[in-house]
Amino acid sequence: MAGLRTLLTAWIAKEDLRTLLARARTGAARHQAGHARWKFLTWCANSDIHEVRQRAVTVGRWWPETEAFIDTGHSNAKSEGIDRVIKLVARNASGFRNADNQRLRTRCVTTRRARGHLRTAQL
Numbered sequence: 375m376a377g378l379r380t381l382l383t384a385w386i387a388k389e390d391l392r393t394l395l396a397r398a399r400t401g402a403a404r405h406q407a408g409h410a411r412w413k414f415l416t417w418c419a420n421s422d423i424h425e426v427r428q429r430a431v432t433v434g435r436w437w438p439e440t441e442a443f444i445d446t447g448h449s450n451a452k453s454e455g456i457d458r459v460i461k462l463v464a465r466n467a468s469g470f471r472n473a474d475n476q477r478l479r480t481r482c483v484t485t486r487r488a489r490g491h492l493r494t495a496q497l
Contacts, residue, residue, distance in 0.1 A: 380423055387426045390414040391433065397444055407444050411437075456484050 394410040411433075418430030433440065443449045463480050 383421050383423055384426055387414065387418055387421065387429060390417055391429070394433075395440070395443075404445075407441075459483050 390410070391414050394407065394414050397407040397410055414433065415430050418426050421427055460480050460483075463483055464476070
């Protein structure tokens with residue numbers, strides 16, 4: 375039963391965080407986002423689960439960036455996603471000696487437009 379309670383606590387924290395972040399898409403007023411933040415932080419602070427409390431600390435650290443996203447609706451999520459894919463391709467290609475192939479592999483996975491138009495370098 376304790377495992378189910380832990381899971382439920384974490385799920386509620388996740389849903390409160392989703393509600394907070396959804397405010398940017400709905401164009402909600404600042405006080406609504408503030409209330410959603412207060413609800414999330416209060417739930418996490420009252421939790422006896424370390425990971426849930428740590429999530430509240432992380433949200434607190436990133437609050438200026440989150441608030442900017444809520445105010446403007448703009449984020450750097452797309453560039454962060456592309457950066458993650460580039461690093462993943464680089465990790466998967468460790469040991470390859472051809473730098474041209476490495477660049478082309480990276481370009482292929484990050485630009486849909488270029489797929490099918492790139493030729494791999496000849497060895």
